[in-house]
Amino acid sequence: MTLRDDFQPIWKLLLKWLWLSFVVFVLMAPVFYTMYISFNKLGFGAKIYTFTFQWYINVFSDKQLLTALGWTMILAGITLPIVIPFGLLSAKFYKKSHNKVWIVFVLLSPLFVPADILGSALLVFFKNLNKIFTFLSDHTGLYFLETWFDLGIMTAVIGLIVYTLPYVFVVIMITMARYRPEQTEAARDLGATAWRAFWEIEFPQIRAGVFSACAFVVILTFNEYTRTSLLKGGFDTFTSVLISQMLNTGMSEESYAMASIVSLVAIIIVAVILISTSISKEKLEKQTRRINEPAIK
Amino acid sequence: MTIKNSIEVKNLVKTYGDVYALKNVNLQIAQGEYFVLLGPSGGGKTTLLRSIGGFIRPDKGSVAINGKNVDNLPPDKRPTSMVFQGFALFPHMNVSQNIGYGLKIKSISKDIIDEKVNKMMNLVGLSGLSERMPNELSGGQQQRVQLARALILENDVLLLDEPLSALDAQLRKDMCIELKRLQKTVGITFVHVTHNQEEAMSVADRIAIIANGELLEQGTPREIYSNPKNKFTAEFIGEKNIFKGKVLDFNKKLINVDIIDDTIKIANLNYDIKTNQEIYLSIKSESIDIIKKNKIEKSISKNNETINGKVSEITFLGQFVRYLVVLNNGKEIQVRTNHEVKGLKLKDNVALSWNIEDFLLHQN
Numbered sequence: 001m002t003l004r005d006d007f008q009p010i011w012k013l014l015l016k017w018l019w020l021s022f023v024v025f026v027l028m029a030p031v032f033y034t035m036y037i038s039f040n041k042l043g044f045g046a047k048i049y050t051f052t053f054q055w056y057i058n059v060f061s062d063k064q065l066l067t068a069l070g071w072t073m074i075l076a077g078i079t080l081p082i083v084i085p086f087g088l089l090s091a092k093f094y095k096k097s098h099n100k101v102w103i104v105f106v107l108l109s110p111l112f113v114p115a116d117i118l119g120s121a122l123l124v125f126f127k128n129l130n131k132i133f134t135f136l137s138d139h140t141g142l143y144f145l146e147t148w149f150d151l152g153i154m155t156a157v158i159g160l161i162v163y164t165l166p167y168v169f170v171v172i173m174i175t176m177a178r179y180r181p182e183q184t185e186a187a188r189d190l191g192a193t194a195w196r197a198f199w200e201i202e203f204p205q206i207r208a209g210v211f212s213a214c215a216f217v218v219i220l221t222f223n224e225y226t227r228t229s230l231l232k233g234g235f236d237t238f239t240s241v242l243i244s245q246m247l248n249t250g251m252s253e254e255s256y257a258m259a260s261i262v263s264l265v266a267i268i269i270v271a272v273i274l275i276s277t278s279i280s281k282e283k284l285e286k287q288t289r290r291i292n293e294p295a296i297k
Numbered sequence: 298m299t300i301k302n303s304i305e306v307k308n309l310v311k312t313y314g315d316v317y318a319l320k321n322v323n324l325q326i327a328q329g330e331y332f333v334l335l336g337p338s339g340g341g342k343t344t345l346l347r348s349i350g351g352f353i354r355p356d357k358g359s360v361a362i363n364g365k366n367v368d369n370l371p372p373d374k375r376p377t378s379m380v381f382q383g384f385a386l387f388p389h390m391n392v393s394q395n396i397g398y399g400l401k402i403k404s405i406s407k408d409i410i411d412e413k414v415n416k417m418m419n420l421v422g423l424s425g426l427s428e429r430m431p432n433e434l435s436g437g438q439q440q441r442v443q444l445a446r447a448l449i450l451e452n453d454v455l456l457l458d459e460p461l462s463a464l465d466a467q468l469r470k471d472m473c474i475e476l477k478r479l480q481k482t483v484g485i486t487f488v489h490v491t492h493n494q495e496e497a498m499s500v501a502d503r504i505a506i507i508a509n510g511e512l513l514e515q516g517t518p519r520e521i522y523s524n525p526k527n528k529f530t531a532e533f534i535g536e537k538n539i540f541k542g543k544v545l546d547f548n549k550k551l552i553n554v555d556i557i558d559d560t561i562k563i564a565n566l567n568y569d570i571k572t573n574q575e576i577y578l579s580i581k582s583e584s585i586d587i588i589k590k591n592k593i594e595k596s597i598s599k600n601n602e603t604i605n606g607k608v609s610e611i612t613f614l615g616q617f618v619r620y621l622v623v624l625n626n627g628k629e630i631q632v633r634t635n636h637e638v639k640g641l642k643l644k645d646n647v648a649l650s651w652n653i654e655d656f657l658l659h660q661n
Contacts (some may be wrong), residue, residue: 003363057581129455157556180383180385182381182383182385183385183386183387185352185372185381185385186379186385186386186443187370187375187387187398188371188373189350189352189372189379189400189447190373190378190398190399190446190450191373191377191399191402191450192373192402193373193404196402201387247415
């Protein structure tokens with residue numbers, strides 16, 4: 001989308017930017033307000049504003065919250081190395097396939113199922129799977145199978161994979177769309193193995209997309225409440241702790257501080273992704289322009 | 298003397314669903330030959346090239362290179378290198394890294410790679426550009442990098458898939474000369490795919506015409522241009538004067554052909570024909586003489602056939618002038634001369650004449 005048109009009056013352009021800024025402001029105003037009150041010593045609703053970092057200090061002394069943060073990071077850490085290769089392979093398959101619509105439909109369908117329905121469906125599925133594995137362990141003597149599908153990290157990770165894979169697929173697919181497959185063929189022709197052609201030729205060109213997908217997975221792991229809390233078997237992930245604290249005590253000033261930290265980190269990650277993507281897009285457009293322009297010897 | 302075959306393609310078939318990309322193609326390319334696969338887009342020439350290079354596995358048939366069957370070998374195990382359509386350079390590597398990539402994969406020492414890259418850059422005229430990134434090069438330079446990258450591996454066959462299609466007309470002409478020079482210097486077999494007739498004529502030792510997955514005919518550029526055996530070939534190499542007709546009668550020397558309201562006499566060049574057979578005739582626009590006449594008349598001289606018509610269009614095309622003449626039967630014929638015919642205007646009556654041997658007969 002471009003807001004520039006060489007023939008439109010300047011006031012129209014300004015109006016468009018003003019409108020865009022207003023929309024962004026309306027969307028982000030609650031977040032900014034939360035940040036604002038998180039620095040007030042007297043808390044929400046006070047008539048006097050006294051600046052303080054105290055609530056932030058309190059956040060980092062809240063053991064329950066820090067443990068929950070740790071769990072969430074562990075979940076993200078386990079999910080990432082599984083979902084990223086899945087997403088990459090799916091995007092590669094999509095690019096080569098002739099039946100693209102079906103692949104998109106299959107991979108994006110988890111997005112269209114409401115979180116609580118998908119979460120409870122997975123819960124029922126794992127409970128039944130657990131019965132089968134318990135039966136198997138009883139009859140084979142392979143007792144380690146018994147706990148495989150107990151609710152815990154593994155089931156939560158599977159739930160997160162189902163949830164994040166569509167996003168990872170879309171982000172990588174968009175970056176991969178610009179990649180010219182002739183380059184892989186050229187590398188293969190020059191003697192590279194399939195893996196080497198991918199690692200040395202394709203990956204450097206889709207790296208931005210892969211890193212963006214990683215960032216998305218981390219953000220989504222923090223965002224996720226329903227599926228993770230249903231499948232983890234314990235309400236001890238970051239978002240679930242934050243929400244339970246709010247439900248028990250109402251929004252505390254520490255909660256405002258925590259929410260501000262998470263929002264800020266998310267905004268920074270998204271901004272970095274947008275900036276790096278637009279830079280690489282500009283680079284690529286420049287290159288494409290040069291290729292398409294009549295060549296001068 | 299027997300010619301050693303560099304590439305031998307036997308009964309190659311490739312289908313995509315119901316569509317035949319290659320229909321039983323047979324082809325032999327001699328060692329050290331500059332061979333061009335010429336044909337329209339979607340005709341199967343790139344499929345054939347990619348089958349030779351190992352990028353496509355044919356449904357049936359076999360490919361042998363230097364007498365060795367390569368059907369089960371992937372691209373990197375075949376003695377071929379490929380120059381891809383467009384510019385398949387690695388954008389994150391500079392010119393010398395691009396050129397030396399194949400040698401790096403073979404784990405050759407850096408000193409030898411540097412030496413070979415420099416030599417190759419001199420050969421293709423890229424000296425001094427080793428540190429440039431692909432996006433800092435012109436189209437012609439990028440294609441030279443691709444050539445150098447392919448040639449540095451010293452394989453026996455270089456496959457070129459529409460290598461000049463992204464270049465402008467003048468640069469394409471220059472690169473044709475360059476490609477021919479390079480092929481003579483390195484002495485290996487070049488197989489070049491193009492849909493551009495002029496490009497094919499200017500580089501090829503031999504040309505094969507491919508359309509609808511079939512190899513229609515092959516020969517030297519002169520044979521293909523002067524004596525196309527196939528109606529499609531005649532059309533494809535730019536022949537506009539093609540007429541449907543019927544054989545009236547014939548003897549060993551002449552054939553009388555009915556082209557609706559007109560009869561044309563052509564030389565019988567040992568054609569395998571029958572009376573009343575439907576055939577096609579073609580004649581090159583530069584083989585026809587055009588003379589201004591005051592009256593429409595028809596006369597047949599000893600060796601020349603003459604027919605009358607009216608000028609419907611005159612176009613000045615720089616090096617030559619093109620006249621469009623409407624014949625009595627309403628058909629149009631195109632005449633090309635090196636100079637303007639003095640005093641000839643639109644709607645003037647003209648007589649067209651040609652040597653009877655210039656009209657070619659095609660059975661399909």
